[in-house]
Amino acid sequence: MKRQGSQTVMFSQPVGILATASVVGKKEGEGPIGKMFDMVETDPFFGTKSWEKAESKFATTAVDICAKKSCMPMDSFDYIIAGDLLNQSTGSIYGLRNTNRPYLGIFGACSAMGEGMSIASMLIDGGFANNIIVAASSHFCSAEKQFRFPLEFGSQRTPTSSWTVTGAAAVALTTSQSDVVITAATTGKMVDMQIKDANNMGAAMAPAAADTIVAHLKDTNRSPKYYDAIITGDLGYIGSQLLLQTTAKMGYDISAIHKDCGIEIFDKNTQNTYAGGSGCACSGVTFSAYFYEQLRIGKLSKILFVPTGALMSPTSIQQGESIPSIAHAVAIERCAA
Amino acid sequence: MKRQGSQTVMFSQPVGILATASVVGKKEGEGPIGKMFDMVETDPFFGTKSWEKAESKFATTAVDICAKKSCMPMDSFDYIIAGDLLNQSTGSIYGLRNTNRPYLGIFGACSAMGEGMSIASMLIDGGFANNIIVAASSHFCSAEKQFRFPLEFGSQRTPTSSWTVTGAAAVALTTSQSDVVITAATTGKMVDMQIKDANNMGAAMAPAAADTIVAHLKDTNRSPKYYDAIITGDLGYIGSQLLLQTTAKMGYDISAIHKDCGIEIFDKNTQNTYAGGSGCACSGVTFSAYFYEQLRIGKLSKILFVPTGALMSPTSIQQGESIPSIAHAVAIERCAA
Numbered sequence: 001m002k003r004q005g006s007q008t009v010m011f012s013q014p015v016g017i018l019a020t021a022s023v024v025g026k027k028e029g030e031g032p033i034g035k036m037f038d039m040v041e042t043d044p045f046f047g048t049k050s051w052e053k054a055e056s057k058f059a060t061t062a063v064d065i066c067a068k069k070s071c072m073p074m075d076s077f078d079y080i081i082a083g084d085l086l087n088q089s090t091g092s093i094y095g096l097r098n099t100n101r102p103y104l105g106i107f108g109a110c111s112a113m114g115e116g117m118s119i120a121s122m123l124i125d126g127g128f129a130n131n132i133i134v135a136a137s138s139h140f141c142s143a144e145k146q147f148r149f150p151l152e153f154g155s156q157r158t159p160t161s162s163w164t165v166t167g168a169a170a171v172a173l174t175t176s177q178s179d180v181v182i183t184a185a186t187t188g189k190m191v192d193m194q195i196k197d198a199n200n201m202g203a204a205m206a207p208a209a210a211d212t213i214v215a216h217l218k219d220t221n222r223s224p225k226y227y228d229a230i231i232t233g234d235l236g237y238i239g240s241q242l243l244l245q246t247t248a249k250m251g252y253d254i255s256a257i258h259k260d261c262g263i264e265i266f267d268k269n270t271q272n273t274y275a276g277g278s279g280c281a282c283s284g285v286t287f288s289a290y291f292y293e294q295l296r297i298g299k300l301s302k303i304l305f306v307p308t309g310a311l312m313s314p315t316s317i318q319q320g321e322s323i324p325s326i327a328h329a330v331a332i333e334r335c336a337a
Numbered sequence: 338m339k340r341q342g343s344q345t346v347m348f349s350q351p352v353g354i355l356a357t358a359s360v361v362g363k364k365e366g367e368g369p370i371g372k373m374f375d376m377v378e379t380d381p382f383f384g385t386k387s388w389e390k391a392e393s394k395f396a397t398t399a400v401d402i403c404a405k406k407s408c409m410p411m412d413s414f415d416y417i418i419a420g421d422l423l424n425q426s427t428g429s430i431y432g433l434r435n436t437n438r439p440y441l442g443i444f445g446a447c448s449a450m451g452e453g454m455s456i457a458s459m460l461i462d463g464g465f466a467n468n469i470i471v472a473a474s475s476h477f478c479s480a481e482k483q484f485r486f487p488l489e490f491g492s493q494r495t496p497t498s499s500w501t502v503t504g505a506a507a508v509a510l511t512t513s514q515s516d517v518v519i520t521a522a523t524t525g526k527m528v529d530m531q532i533k534d535a536n537n538m539g540a541a542m543a544p545a546a547a548d549t550i551v552a553h554l555k556d557t558n559r560s561p562k563y564y565d566a567i568i569t570g571d572l573g574y575i576g577s578q579l580l581l582q583t584t585a586k587m588g589y590d591i592s593a594i595h596k597d598c599g600i601e602i603f604d605k606n607t608q609n610t611y612a613g614g615s616g617c618a619c620s621g622v623t624f625s626a627y628f629y630e631q632l633r634i635g636k637l638s639k640i641l642f643v644p645t646g647a648l649m650s651p652t653s654i655q656q657g658e659s660i661p662s663i664a665h666a667v668a669i670e671r672c673a674a
Contacts, residue, residue, distance in 0.1 A: 002463075002464045003415070003467075049656070052652055053656065086652075088424070090652065093648045097529050098527075102526055103663060104445075104455075105443060107420065107426045108441075108442050109425065115442070119456060125463065126460070187416060187441065189438060311442075313423070313425035314424070315427065316425075316427045319390065324434040
């Protein structure tokens with residue numbers, strides 16, 4: 001039986017990561033890990049006529065680069081699994097409609113990369129696929145327009161607000177041998193602690209992240225020390241503090257090894273991103289460019305990657321609803337040489 | 338190897354259908370299969386203050402009924418997989434946030450039930466789950482408001498337009514023995530034939546349905562005669578005609594056995610639904626209440642169930658984009674006694 005505990009599956013054959021790809025916007029390219037991305041596109045329209053079309057082009061480009069870095073033609077991929085934040089997932093759908101591959105659309109808000117890597121790993125380990133590309137995208141301008149205010153309005157941002165990352169990430173998974181492998185996946189439950197402030201998504205998502213991380217540690221009977229790093233998606237500064245407090249109360253001190261992609265991707269002092277980065281691309285590109293590389297070169301050997309998602313819509317917020325959240329954890333390890 | 342051909346997986350142990358549930362609105366209850374639904378709710382608000390909250394309550398109710406009909410407590414389900422049409426999938430998310438189960442959100446527009454049943458079957462056959470509930474919902478009023486015009490505007494409908502089904506369906510899948518089982522799944526590719534009329538989704542989706550059905554028949558080396566019925570999701574009258582023409586041109590005559598849930602659910606002559614029913618719930622509730630029952634009692638013994646999805650958003654249509662579409666096929670068979 002591959003299932004372990006209530007939410008975790010362990011893979012009998014670790015699922016290999018064949019390649020990752022990251023394509024980002026100008027601001028992300030100027031950040032602390034800016035030099036590590038595969039491509040920085042400085043035009044927010046990416047040569048198209050709208051931010052939505054630009055987001056789609058980020059997704060197209062990331063998937064194309066990922067296939068190239070995998071040294072495989074697109075038709076070697078048995079599935080593409082992708083998601084984003086736009087209404088009816090138009091970022092992924094219009095970006096990937098010409099791939100001509102069996103397509104599974106997902107929605108987990110900014111947890112998309114975690115959900116996609118989990119499903120892909122199960123499909124590969126279950127014998128249903130040899131190779132799968134997982135992709136996730138977001139765009140600051142399309143997200144502001146859809147979730148907040150028109151950019152032209154120049155609204156003042158709250159200190160708890162985060163900055164949606166512009167870009168897309170793609171990760172190619174495989175049955176073949178690989179330096180870096182996925183060994184387990186813990187699928188999150190929705191957690192709703194009645195946070196209603198859509199400008200404080202870190203606070204809404206922290207309890208979901210804590211719930212999934214603790215479930216993973218309990219299911220696998222591991223201490224946090226098993227991992228070199230536990231890396232959340234886009235909790236940012238405020239959500240990360242809440243996460244550490246919450247996990248500590250639940251009996252797990254992860255403070256020494258916790259990292260957050262929303263904190264890593266921007267410079268707090270010079271980039272005015274307040275609570276940090278967010279968006280489906282935030283965890284996607286930070287993992288693809290930075291943490292995957294650290295695993296590949298041996299600076300990290302075991303990580304728990306935990307993309308986080310705030311599952312509200314503008315309509316649900318306008319109707320007075322709170323923000324259900326979710327986090328999906330994927331254990332990723334470097335194979336001993 | 339469980340994979341067969343380029344898009345199809347066959348299950349080594351057929352995945353059992355434990356129970357199905359269907360909850361619909363007043364109009365659906367008055368239709369030709371109205372007496373077969375588990376519950377008909379005549380209040381379009383379902384006792385809530387908005388159509389979106391009502392849609393969520395349809396999803397909650399369908400999943401609860403499905404668990405009850407399965408004779409299993411909710412925590413026996415290893416995953417819930419669900420999707421809908423609303424922005425950021427709020428129908429499923431707010432409806433299922435209190436289930437306390439590992440949750441995988443999907444987006445395939447009205448193909449949600451097909452995508453969900455395919456993923457769930459792979460997770461079960463792969464050994465990652467014993468029991469999974471798949472759910473899909475839609476609501477005429479929330480869909481009109483989001484995709485078309487305010488209801489109060491009283492806009493005239495085009496003859497090619499379809500009527501979004503109000504309701505939700507849930508299907509419980511299991512490793513255990515069952516009368517009715519899923520034997521194969523063919524995951525669709527996105528197909529975009531440059532149809533731009535969002536009031537003619539049948540025409541947009543027909544090529545995707547043809548593509549998936551023919552891929553399934555080729556992958557499995559089966560003739561259409563293998564099945565008693567090939568049942569599309571919501572092509573309606575216009576899309577169904579196009580499907581039959583398209584598959585015939587591709588060398589497969591399926592006219593004798595083709596059915597469409599969008600045609601079955603409403604009465605063409607008395608219910609003014611023009612092209613037929615549509616929405617994630619359309620294929621979901623029609624399968625759950627009608628076709629599943631026909632399999633159970635032996636009136637059908639082998640069907641190919643092919644939910645269809647039109648993957649546009651109001652924004653993409655406003656920006657002049659065409660409508661990419663997708664269809665996911667699931668082979669469902671009655672076990673010989």
